Amino acid sequence: xxxxxxxxxDGHGLEVTARSGRSxxxxxxxxxxxxxxxLFAVFSITAKNFFxxxxxLTLALQTSTTTLMGIGVTxxxxxxxxxxxxxxxxxxxxxxxxxxxIAGVPIWISMLIGLLVGVAxxxxxxxxxxxxxxxxxxATLGMMMVARGIALTITNANAxxxxxxxxxxxxNTIFRIGSQFPGISYPVLIMIAVAFIFHFILxxxxxxxxxxxVGSNEEAARLSGIKVHRVKIVNYVFCALLAGLVGIILxxxxxxxxxxxxxxxxxxxxxxxxIGGKSLMGGVGTVGGTVIGSFIIGILTVGLTMQxxxxxxxxxxxxxxxIGAVAFDQLRSRK
Amino acid sequence: MAQNIFIGKEPMKWGFILDEGKxxxxxxxxxxxxxxxxxxxxxxxxxxxxxxxxxxxAKALSYDSEILIMDEPTSALxxxxxxxxxxxxxxxxxxxxxxxxxxxxxxxxxxxxxRVTVFRDGQHISTDPYASxxxxxxxxxxxxxxxxxTFPARSSIxxxxxxxxxxxxxxxxxxxxxxxxxxxxxxxxxxxxxxAGRTELARAVFGADTRxxxxxxxxxxxxxxxxxxxxxxxxxxxxxxxxxxxGLAVKMLLSENVSMANVDEVCGPVGIISSAKERRASExxxxxxxxxxxxxxxxxxxxxxxxxxxxxxxxWLFRNSKVLLFDEPTRGIDVGAKIAIHELIDVLAREGVxxxxxxxxxxxILGMTDRILVxxxxxxxxxxxxxxxxxxxxxxxxxxxxxxTEAGSVGLPKTTAAQGTHT
Numbered sequence: 021x022x023x024x025x026x027x028x029x030d031g032h033g034l035e036v037t038a039r040s041g042r043s044x045x046x047x048x049x050x051x052x053x054x055x056x057x058x059l060f061a062v063f064s065i066t067a068k069n070f071f072x073x074x075x076x077l078t079l080a081l082q083t084s085t086t087t088l089m090g091i092g093v094t095x096x097x098x099x100x101x102x103x104x105x106x107x108x109x110x111x112x113x114x115x116x117x118x119x120x121x122i123a124g125v126p127i128w129i130s131m132l133i134g135l136l137v138g139v140a141x142x143x144x145x146x147x148x149x150x151x152x153x154x155x156x157x158x159a160t161l162g163m164m165m166v167a168r169g170i171a172l173t174i175t176n177a178n179a180x181x182x183x184x185x186x187x188x189x190x191x192n193t194i195f196r197i198g199s200q201f202p203g204i205s206y207p208v209l210i211m212i213a214v215a216f217i218f219h220f221i222l223x224x225x226x227x228x229x230x231x232x233x234v235g236s237n238e239e240a241a242r243l244s245g246i247k248v249h250r251v252k253i254v255n256y257v258f259c260a261l262l263a264g265l266v267g268i269i270l271x272x273x274x275x276x277x278x279x280x281x282x283x284x285x286x287x288x289x290x291x292x293x294x295i296g297g298k299s300l301m302g303g304v305g306t307v308g309g310t311v312i313g314s315f316i317i318g319i320l321t322v323g324l325t326m327q328x329x330x331x332x333x334x335x336x337x338x339x340x341x342x343i344g345a346v347a348f349d350q351l352r353s354r355k
Numbered sequence: 356m357a358q359n360i361f362i363g364k365e366p367m368k369w370g371f372i373l374d375e376g377k378x379x380x381x382x383x384x385x386x387x388x389x390x391x392x393x394x395x396x397x398x399x400x401x402x403x404x405x406x407x408x409x410x411x412x413a414k415a416l417s418y419d420s421e422i423l424i425m426d427e428p429t430s431a432l433x434x435x436x437x438x439x440x441x442x443x444x445x446x447x448x449x450x451x452x453x454x455x456x457x458x459x460x461x462x463x464x465x466x467x468x469x470r471v472t473v474f475r476d477g478q479h480i481s482t483d484p485y486a487s488x489x490x491x492x493x494x495x496x497x498x499x500x501x502x503x504x505t506f507p508a509r510s511s512i513x514x515x516x517x518x519x520x521x522x523x524x525x526x527x528x529x530x531x532x533x534x535x536x537x538x539x540x541x542x543x544x545x546x547x548x549x550x551a552g553r554t555e556l557a558r559a560v561f562g563a564d565t566r567x568x569x570x571x572x573x574x575x576x577x578x579x580x581x582x583x584x585x586x587x588x589x590x591x592x593x594x595x596x597x598x599x600x601x602g603l604a605v606k607m608l609l610s611e612n613v614s615m616a617n618v619d620e621v622c623g624p625v626g627i628i629s630s631a632k633e634r635r636a637s638e639x640x641x642x643x644x645x646x647x648x649x650x651x652x653x654x655x656x657x658x659x660x661x662x663x664x665x666x667x668x669x670x671w672l673f674r675n676s677k678v679l680l681f682d683e684p685t686r687g688i689d690v691g692a693k694i695a696i697h698e699l700i701d702v703l704a705r706e707g708v709x710x711x712x713x714x715x716x717x718x719x720i721l722g723m724t725d726r727i728l729v730x731x732x733x734x735x736x737x738x739x740x741x742x743x744x745x746x747x748x749x750x751x752x753x754x755x756x757x758x759x760t761e762a763g764s765v766g767l768p769k770t771t772a773a774q775g776t777h778t
Contacts, residue, residue, distance in 0.1 A: 224627055224628050224630075225626050225627055225628060226618050226619070226622055226626040226627075226628065227626065229611065229614075229615075229618055229628060230618070232604070232607060232611070233604050233607065233611070233615055236604030236605070236606045236607050237600075237601075237603065237604040237605065237606075239600065239601045240600075240601055240602055240603055240604055240615075241604065241615070242563075242583060243561075243563060243583050243593060243595065243601055243602070244583070244587070244615045244616040244670065245583050245584040245586075245587035245588070245616050246584075246615070247584060303604070303606045303607070304606070
């Protein structure tokens with residue numbers, strides 16, 4: 021509070037310089053995309069079997085969940101918020117879907133129910149943030165615990181097996197050609213479709229434009245007649261909807277209810293969005309950037325595993341990449 | 356507040372424990388030098404902007420600086436406070452402190468400066484002893500061309516049709532039963548001291564703040580305004596005092612800011628934005644308002660203050676607004692752009708838009724408006740016809756000295772007003 025008042029008193033007439041327009045952003049994206057290529061090349065040379073069709077498809081499958089979550093949280097981040105409940109919402113919607121299927125609900129309807137549970141969580145987050153004016157960090161922290169608790173309660177903390185056909189979405193592939201080509205997994209196709217749809221929503225639709233406007237300057241957006249609350253609620257719903265989708269994919273892949281799954285996944289999603297967008301301050305971020313961010317994390321994970329680095333080592337490297345990406349951006353914009 | 360003054364150099368006991376007592380005593384002493392008595396334990400936010408500014412000055416003094424750079428220090432201060440500040444500045448000068456004083460209020464210069472340096476477009480233009488240069492010369496150098504009129508000759512004529520009627524607007528502690536009318540093509544000024552409720556009045560009409568009562572009619576139709584969305588839909592627009600804070604998304608592109616209040620207009624069916632429509636809209640306003648920008652894809656932050664203001668105007672023209680509420684339209688804008696904004700306001704009035712203009716600069720109010728509402732402590736003190744009034748009369752009402760006479764209040768304005776009453 022003290023900080024804002026001082027800023028107001030002496031910030032008058034302050035000239036802020038920033039990199040200009042589209043070209044700066046395009047350059048940023050080129051650099052991040054270049055990093056993906058370089059990483060890919062490095063692992064292709066150093067790790068045996070990295071550059072094979074099978075491992076590339078594995079990479080895509082593994083990255084699909086981070087990408088889907090990351091796209092969702094990108095919407096929350098652009099409005100200047102955050103969503104910490106993603107991991108728990110994944111567990112909750114997955115378990116609800118599985119439990120419905122076990123109870124005899126047709127598979128696709130039970131999956132739809134899972135998605136709706138996700139939407140409900142997002143709606144609750146959005147209402148807490150806008151109506152009760154809770155900081156997003158706190159509202160979604162609470163939701164993280166509540167959703168996890170519900171998931172554990174309804175399953176009695178057990179992993180219940182789902183009907184076999186529940187596993188189709190997570191485990192089947194398309195375009196399989198005998199033994200030469202293992203086919204593309206459904207989650208990968210879903211990831212591609214979601215990335216295109218949400219990219220379009222963010223860049224070309226009214227709600228996407230409002231999302232950036234609210235994130236850039238909430239008061240200016242309000243004074244321009246934008247219904248800021250509604251925009252924020254929609255954003256948290258988008259985020260939770262994609263978390264619900266991931267929940268169903270994961271439950272389907274395991275063919276069980278997993279109330280303890282996805283703990284801490286939101287942090288991977290946020291890391292992906294940050295590597296892609298470089299900011300949590302609002303007004304900044306793109307779907308494309310987040311996809312690239314997820315793939316950087318994915319390539320590092322798969323590549324390092326193939327090189328024999330253990331999980332702890334991977335964590336260290338990914339952490340350094342998050343810090344490095346933002347630090348590099350800071351240094352560049354200081355010029 | 357004391358914490359603000361001493362931030363980064365707090366007095367310590369034994370090297371690590373904050374000595375709050377000493378901090379507050381020192382703060383008081385510093386403020387006494389400035390002839391202000393504020394309790395140093397108050398929270399900054401609870402102080403009016405003007406007091407915050409004084410604390411800021413006190414903070415600068417606490418460094419025992421040899422050079423003090425002041426950037427528009429008076430922009431938020433009242434006349435009395437400005438006098439105090441000038442006394443302090445003189446004191447400091449006499450103690451041998453060098454002061455760089457940045458200001459766009461040229462009238463101030465005669466009180467404080469010894470030498471004047473003019474910059475234009477990032478270039479040093481001239482430095483002269485104040486005594487050897489006239490204000491006109493300073494202005495000419497700032498603009499780079501010679502200015503015949505400080506204000507444009509008004510070409511707009513207020514019509515007889517009421518466009519906006521505000522009746523008994525109240526807000527506890529801020530606005531006390533204010534009623535006024537605005538005519539088509541009229542420029543109505545709102546004058547008053549800092550804290551008189553000018554911005555609050557505009558925001559109440561616009562629905563940005565809640566009201567405790569009162570009616571607003573547009574073209575004789577009663578409006579239900581409970582949010583800016585309602586006001587905007589009816590055709591009322593508010594152009595805030597602090598553009599960067601309230602008016603623009605500075606990280607976004609010019610084109611995106613222009614369409615921000617009217618995204619529907621650039622949307623095709625089902626809410627998909629047509630970039631072609633958006634581009635055409637921005638190009639139209641860049642041309643009509645002579646916005647200086649390399650392209651419509653420029654980030655607004657990189658535009659000058661005057662051009663940013665034009666972007667805000669474009670945003671509301673794109674919405675076909677019938678009433679524009681300008682809050683300090685030329686604050687923080689250089690002289691050349693000021694004239695452009697003034698001309699623009701006149702053109703808008705000529706096209707039948709009703710304009711309300713809040714300004715702290717009386718020459719601007721006198722030079723631009725047809726009638727003037729003078730507020731004092733949330734009350735409408737007088738409604739004056741611009742060409743029959745003077746700075747002194749406005750100030751008297753603004754200071755609450757003139758009592759509650761209705762002497763100045765007159766009905767319909769009939770004529771073009773005001774060749775600016777210049778200082």
